[in-house]
Amino acid sequence: MSCYITACGAALPDRVVTNAELARWLEVTPEWIEANSGIRERRWAGAEQSTSDLAAAAVSDALNDAGMSAGQIDYLIGCTLSPDYQVPGIAPLVQRKLAGCRQVPAVDLRAGCAAMLYSLQLAGGLIAAGAANDIVCFGAEAQSKGLDLARRSAELSMLFGDGAGAVVVSREPRHGRGLPLEIKDVLIAADGNFAEDLTVRAPGTANGPRWFDAEQRAERLHHPAMNGRSVILHAVRKLADAAIEVTTRNGVSLDQIDLIIPHQANANLLRSLGNRLKVSEERIVVNVDRYGNTSGASAFLALWQAQRERRLRPGSHALILAFAAGFTWGAALCRVGQPPGQG
Amino acid sequence: MLPEVVLSYLTQAAEEARTELPDRNSSLFLSGVLDSFALVDFVALLESKCGVRVDDAELRPENFDTIAKVEAFVQRARGEV
Numbered sequence: 001m002s003c004y005i006t007a008c009g010a011a012l013p014d015r016v017v018t019n020a021e022l023a024r025w026l027e028v029t030p031e032w033i034e035a036n037s038g039i040r041e042r043r044w045a046g047a048e049q050s051t052s053d054l055a056a057a058a059v060s061d062a063l064n065d066a067g068m069s070a071g072q073i074d075y076l077i078g079c080t081l082s083p084d085y086q087v088p089g090i091a092p093l094v095q096r097k098l099a100g101c102r103q104v105p106a107v108d109l110r111a112g113c114a115a116m117l118y119s120l121q122l123a124g125g126l127i128a129a130g131a132a133n134d135i136v137c138f139g140a141e142a143q144s145k146g147l148d149l150a151r152r153s154a155e156l157s158m159l160f161g162d163g164a165g166a167v168v169v170s171r172e173p174r175h176g177r178g179l180p181l182e183i184k185d186v187l188i189a190a191d192g193n194f195a196e197d198l199t200v201r202a203p204g205t206a207n208g209p210r211w212f213d214a215e216q217r218a219e220r221l222h223h224p225a226m227n228g229r230s231v232i233l234h235a236v237r238k239l240a241d242a243a244i245e246v247t248t249r250n251g252v253s254l255d256q257i258d259l260i261i262p263h264q265a266n267a268n269l270l271r272s273l274g275n276r277l278k279v280s281e282e283r284i285v286v287n288v289d290r291y292g293n294t295s296g297a298s299a300f301l302a303l304w305q306a307q308r309e310r311r312l313r314p315g316s317h318a319l320i321l322a323f324a325a326g327f328t329w330g331a332a333l334c335r336v337g338q339p340p341g342q343g
Numbered sequence: 344m345l346p347e348v349v350l351s352y353l354t355q356a357a358e359e360a361r362t363e364l365p366d367r368n369s370s371l372f373l374s375g376v377l378d379s380f381a382l383v384d385f386v387a388l389l390e391s392k393c394g395v396r397v398d399d400a401e402l403r404p405e406n407f408d409t410i411a412k413v414e415a416f417v418q419r420a421r422g423e424v
Contacts, residue, residue, distance in 0.1 A: 191399060193399075193400065227404070228379055229372070229379045229382055229404035230402075230403060230404055232379040232380065232382070232383060233379075233382060233383055233386065233402055233403075233404065234402060236383045237383075237399075237402065268380050269380070272380050272383055272384075276387075
């Protein structure tokens with residue numbers, strides 16, 4: 001695979017929801033939320049703000065970073081668990097909101113919180129096949145609109161925040177605000193045996209004669225549901241295994257990874273992962289304390305933050321990791337490029 | 344019978360949770376001895392101290408909910424039953 005993440009962008013709703021505010025709805029304490037998640041606050045979309053609004057703003061930010069216009073995009077890959085509509089997908093809606101964007105392919109990719117990794121592999125394949133030169137991948141969520149704000153769902157509803165992130169994946173390196181990242185290798189996998197351990201079941205055709213009805217509403221099938229113990233057990237194992245496999249098969253040791261850029265599931269999970277990989281906390285990007293778990297946007301936002309804070313050193317290696325519903329998971333090994341004039 | 348080091352881990356986890364180690368048929372989860380993250384460490388400990396590999400298909404919380412279930416799991420994983 002030879003292609004580059006050449007720019008990053010982000011968009012976050014203005015509304016900050018603190019643990020104190022959320023704790024009242026969930027009938028827990030703010031301290032309980034922080035102790036169990038590491039989250040202090042998260043952003044929630046406004047009533048009139050859709051996921052595609054956030055996504056379009058993040059893509060525009062990434063294009064600005066790249067010095068590109070929307071007309072230069074060859075392909076759009078959109079990742080979300082909380083789309084504007086069931087049909088059509090979010091990618092065409094974002095395309096419509098990007099002034100000057102041509103009638104290029106615009107496709108949704110549903111791989112939950114691991115969608116960034118899936119989108120990077122797909123983008124790399126499209127570039128290698130000659131189908132595109134500059135591809136925009138984005139992750140965007142407005143999960144807050146689907147949460148069960150009650151004590152029975154506190155362990156899940158405390159986690160989620162809204163936001164969007166985007167990257168430009170290009171055949172050739174170019175320089176935006178940050179350094180280009182060469183995508184050396186992407187490892188992705190899935191195990192559908194655990195598909196029911198993290199779900200939003202409705203609307204859906206596996207629920208009986210109607211894809212959404214009063215009975216499903218009463219059973220709260222339209223809210224996220226999780227077997228938390230199972231998710232955490234598998235997440236820590238699979239993230240660590242993926243990190244080891246993708247580095248080993250490329251002749252890179254974990255000691256040579258300057259920065260791990262993980263999906264921001266939960267601060268305690270990131271700590272557990274760091275312990276298992278024997279990687280110190282300062283080598284792991286964490287923003288879950290400020291933005292919560294933004295699902296499909298999360299890894300995009302973590303990379304955006306790493307670039308913004310200039311935490312990527314020229315010539316170093318970075319590892320993007322994610323685990324998600326499905327279960328799906330993966331790792332992307334990247335090499336950080338040189339500043340302009342030195343590459 | 345689980346190795347002493349495994350039982351010691353559970354005893355210490357119970358102390359940290361300020362609770363009693365439950366009897367062999369009562370839930371380690373509901374008693375507060377093992378939370379989700381302690382369970383991750385506990386499974387890693389089982390693998391290293393009991394000489395077993397927990398396959399993905401067997402990596403299910405219900406296999407580790409009580410001391411009796413853990414013992415049964417280890418026996419199965421070792422091919423003893």
